[in-house]
Amino acid sequence: MKRLLAIFGNILLLTIIFLPFGVSYAEEKKISKAELDQMMAPIALYPDALLSQILMATTYPADITEAVQWSKDNPKQEGDAAVKAVQDKPWDASVMSLVAFPQVLSMMGTQPDWVKSVGDAFLASPEDVMDTVQKLRKKAKDEGNLETTEQQKVIVEEKATETIIVIEPADPQVVYVPVYNTTVVYGTWWWPHYTPWYYYPPGYAVMRGVGFAVGVGITHALWGNCSWGHGHGNVNINVNRYNSINVNNKINSNNRNTTWNHNSNNRGNKAPRNKANFQKTGNRSGTTQRQNYRGRDAQRDQARTALDKRAVSPSVGRKQLQGDAGRKARESVNQANRNFSQHKSSRNTGITKQTNRASHSPRQSQNNAFQGVGNAQQTKRNINRGNSSHRSMTRQRSSGGTRSGGARRGGGRR
16 A cells, blocks of 8 residues: 555655656647737738738747847948848848848847747747738727828738738738837727737837838839738748849749748747747757657656556646645655655565675675676676686685595505
């Protein structure tokens, strides 16, 4: 009974300790609608082409950090010329495209946590991200804050089951970055605990609707676009435009358009937020590989199975191990472990005593058995000395036995 208590107690404690790490991916809560609304509000009203480049680029947060610094160091660079100037950088092409828009990089530089959150969300579920953008655009449209202007065209496409709102530059070669207050442009914000942030470039006053920064002339810098559709939205790449400006990293494709895929090699060792984008990036760090090799996943699976068979809930177990009740439970388990260890030790001691009584030299046997433990060379020398001693004793016995036998025979003759 004590042994069973010790085993079960160890399983419970180990599971409570390790289970949160083992199932953090599996049990991680899906990004809520409130979080997605808050996350996408600052960029949902950007032109489709620019929005798609931002979504792709946020999946490479380390590159974004370097691009922000480069843009600060080169304030006069923008448009296609800026993109060509960074072709020698090890950044992903989507990040290179954003140096054409210093204002966008300046905005992203103020919110590095937001950048990573958007990238993680887009990797985990691009469909949810794109659907959220459409929902926000419709709210801004209903509030009268999303209309066609001299800077942009707002196209409403009515389909059988959904309404798609497309935003394009009025002039394909001049892109204006919109400026707006996220807490106003969509109407009264509906998630009071998830209020979105907003960014105003220096010199801009807070406004009711949507304003625009100075237009940026581009030809090939924007090569992405949005593919809309409820539940299957994504980002496409215009291969011809992409290859026209990304001279060192061309796409080999016979198609004019192709679906964007994340390049996990460019993400570095930054762990993605949840299991979904962990699988998409395919970027397992060396630490994770070593932990899997050591069998931690198998141990956690065994612990979970044991708990399931006994109908033990890890969350309930964690609560039960808090406070005075937890202290008593741990003391009980520890005492059971000590009793089990003492019982096992006493059995081993009895076996050792029986073995020692059968030996001619108990002290020598004990020393020989334990001397040099942990030292391979010392152990080898001990074995050699033991073998040598054994051979010597054998020779002495053989020699002594002959002399003794001869004496007895001689005596018999007398």
